[in-house]
Amino acid sequence: MFFTVIACKGQTTKNPELDSVKAEVSKVEVKEDLDYLSSDEMMGRETGTKGIEEAAVFIENKFKDFGVKPFFETYKDSFMVNGIQAFNIVGLVEGKDPQLKNQFIIIGAHYDHIGLGKEVDGDSIANGANDNAAGTVGVIQLAKYFSKAGNNKRSIIFALFSGEEMGLKGSKHLTEKLKAKDLDLYVMFNLEMIGVPMKAKDYEAYLTGFEKSNLAEKFNEYSNGEKVLGFLPQAQQMSLFRRSDNYPFYGAFNVPSQTVSTFDFSNYPYYHHVDDESQFLDAEFMASLIEDFIPGLVKMANTNEKEIKMND
Numbered sequence: 353m354f355f356t357v358i359a360c361k362g363q364t365t366k367n368p369e370l371d372s373v374k375a376e377v378s379k380v381e382v383k384e385d386l387d388y389l390s391s392d393e394m395m396g397r398e399t400g401t402k403g404i405e406e407a408a409v410f411i412e413n414k415f416k417d418f419g420v421k422p423f424f425e426t427y428k429d430s431f432m433v434n435g436i437q438a439f440n441i442v443g444l445v446e447g448k449d450p451q452l453k454n455q456f457i458i459i460g461a462h463y464d465h466i467g468l469g470k471e472v473d474g475d476s477i478a479n480g481a482n483d484n485a486a487g488t489v490g491v492i493q494l495a496k497y498f499s500k501a502g503n504n505k506r507s508i509i510f511a512l513f514s515g516e517e518m519g520l521k522g523s524k525h526l527t528e529k530l531k532a533k534d535l536d537l538y539v540m541f542n543l544e545m546i547g548v549p550m551k552a553k554d555y556e557a558y559l560t561g562f563e564k565s566n567l568a569e570k571f572n573e574y575s576n577g578e579k580v581l582g583f584l585p586q587a588q589q590m591s592l593f594r595r596s597d598n599y600p601f602y603g604a605f606n607v608p609s610q611t612v613s614t615f616d617f618s619n620y621p622y623y624h625h626v627d628d629e630s631q632f633l634d635a636e637f638m639a640s641l642i643e644d645f646i647p648g649l650v651k652m653a654n655t656n657e658k659e660i661k662m663n664d
């Protein structure tokens with residue numbers, strides 16, 4: 353990975369634009385946050401439980417530390433699901449351009465999980481490390497990057513959704529609220545299960561709904577030709593485009609709203625399993641993947657025109 357190597361060695365490139373976006377994501381921090389969010393203390397982060405509330409406080413404190421502002425009056429975006437109080441955590445890094453800051457990118461991931469699962473060897477806590485502490489950590493690290501770098505002309509919303517495992521409830525709720533505000537949404541970029549590398553692929557992560565927009569093509573172009581995002585046939589066969597929090601945004605806004613993942617059904621055996629624990633994830637890979645998302649996202653946040661579009 354050309355870009356990452358440069359970043360690690362602290363050398364300079366001949367491309368000043370890329371120089372300015374080089375970033376190092378700490379694998380130690382990624383590992384620590386993964387461990388915490390998927391610890392037994394969280395009890396599987398089921399919507400409405402004390403466990404997920406602790407996860408929410410953890411995310412809020414990170415946002416506060418980084419100087420990410422609450423998008424609404426507070427970070428919490430509350431809603432009811434089946435009589436249970438739930439909340440998304442929503443932060444904002446405002447755009448630096450007086451006009452373009454009225455356009456928004458959402459970088460999201462669900463932070464809830466299923467709580468308890470089918471008991472195996474006395475363990476019944478479905479820790480949800482890959483699904484989706486991994487995506488949550490990705491959003492936390494990207495929020496950290498943009499709040500420090502301050503190099504985004506467009507505004508970026510960092511959204512951690514609850515109620516995903518109950519049917520995309522949190523993202524549906526936030527979609528409705530933002531639609532009611534007539535938000536000018538440019539792209540919704542959702543992270544799901546990015547904790548293990550893909551095998552024998554010429555790209556780093558796949559994009560759901562690949563053919564629906566030119567997002568992957570543009571993103572790779574923005575990444576100095578690095579093939580960060582690719583097409584996974586199984587994602588299309590299994591309609592993954594409709595199975596995560598990108599989908600409500602697509603439905604309401606009809607803009608590129610897609611999920612990025614590395615889970616390809618053969619590289620991780622613990623989907624919705626009590627053994628979905630952080631010890632089985634690859635924090636080093638994750639840190640490098642998150643680093644590789646940064647150039648594409650920076651460019652997305654800064655082009656004069658909205659170059660990423662739905663395909664007809």
Ligand SMILES: [Zn+2]
Nearest residue numbers: 462483484544
């Ligand atoms: Zn998930």
